[in-house]
Amino acid sequence: MTNYTDKQIEQLIRQAGRRVQLSVSDKSQLKNKLMGVINTLPERTNTYQTNNLFNQRRFAMPLIPLVIALVIALGGGTAALADSAKPGDALYPIDQWIERIQERITQAPEAKAGLFAKFSEERLAELKALQELDPSEWPEAMKAKFEEHKQDAVARVAKSIERVNTVQTKFEEKLAAAKTEAEREAFQKIVEHLDEVMAKREERMNAIEASDINQIPIRAKLREWRGESAKEMLELHREVLKQLDEDDNEDTTDTEDAKLPLPEGLLGTDQDVADATAQAADLKAKMALVAQAAQDWYEQVSPWYPPKPTTPEPEPNWPPHLM
């Protein structure tokens, strides 16, 4: 087994790289071809910008509200198609927008409560469907987003490792220059402590680099797609309960409607009342399930939710003059 130093590895990389080059004839051929194309171009066009995905999205984004308005005006197939879209599908954002607009245009409390109940059931169904989804089907955009976040996390940990390294170097210098046994002991302890901190952070960096999108808990993945929707779900839940409570507590004796004579048969038979009561109880039970799912989700992924208390790392026992 040969032991290689960093310098030897660097040298091997250099040598391997330098051996790779274009032959004289290839280079000449490629250049002639390139210059031939350049000289026939009438004007330099900025294909780099037009091919840039970001610019295409910026162009498309303002059109989305127009699409929604058109879909609602036409009231037809696209809305129906979007309604069955699940997180990650191309039409899912459309589905969400349509739901927000439906909320705004629905005024009657009973209809609004019904709408919220429908949305809540859909969220629950989506959550269940996503838990059963094959990880290899995650959309490319989400995989790319995961990679981006992973690289940012690695960069942050790398920066912190660099900082610990700088501090450790300073204390190693102090250790080397220590005049008394007590000073040497104190600096040694600090250097050892910093070694442990460095090792933990490198371990963390390894774990992040090795992480795979398929290992991330389902709720964290959903957060990528749904963004603010964890908050929305709780709002939804509160709104539904509020509506149901308002319906229960509503005092109809003072409203204008209450003064009008009730049409015959409006309240229905005793059986009708019992059925309606059972339905309301069933709805409340479903809302409780949705609320629990949302709460669990929120606790896991939301930065706004108070974090669970953790055992703090013990403070290093450094002498005051070294702090």
Next chain:
Amino acid sequence: MNNQEINQLARAAKEGDSGAFGQLFDELSDSVYRFLTFRLRDDEQAKDLLSQIWLEAWQSLRRYNPDRSFRTWLFAIARYNLIDHYRRYRPTVSLDAVINRSGSTDIEAEVELADEMARVVDNIDQLPELYQTVLKLKFVEELEYPEIAEITGKTENHLRVIVKRGLDKLRANYEA
């Protein structure tokens, strides 16, 4: 040619001087070709992509800022195209086919060196894309950390950590 001379040619090319652009090609095409070949492992694909990158560079010169290094700007375009190309086509050909032999008469030494280099290239291939890019730019193209930071969009601190960890991983693979 140093960076200042390269940037002067780039300024002229930006004004429409295709001759200056041709000189830039002469100076930098080998570097870009090496960068591509390590990843693609296919000579023909590397040459096709090389042409595409240079044409794109010519057409995007209007966006080039003359205060920036043209070399790093060009490598950023090359990296973008390489990532995009690699997503669609996976390399399959051995790098042996594209490494030019030095013409040495010491066959045994030559074979041993080629074998060592093939091993290092194979091991580099096992690293994540960012590590490969940084190691190649640092040790093959001998760019400085600020230039590599500009190409990759990472901080210099992060790049130093990547280089150290990349070399540690390569060494661990060698000594295994």
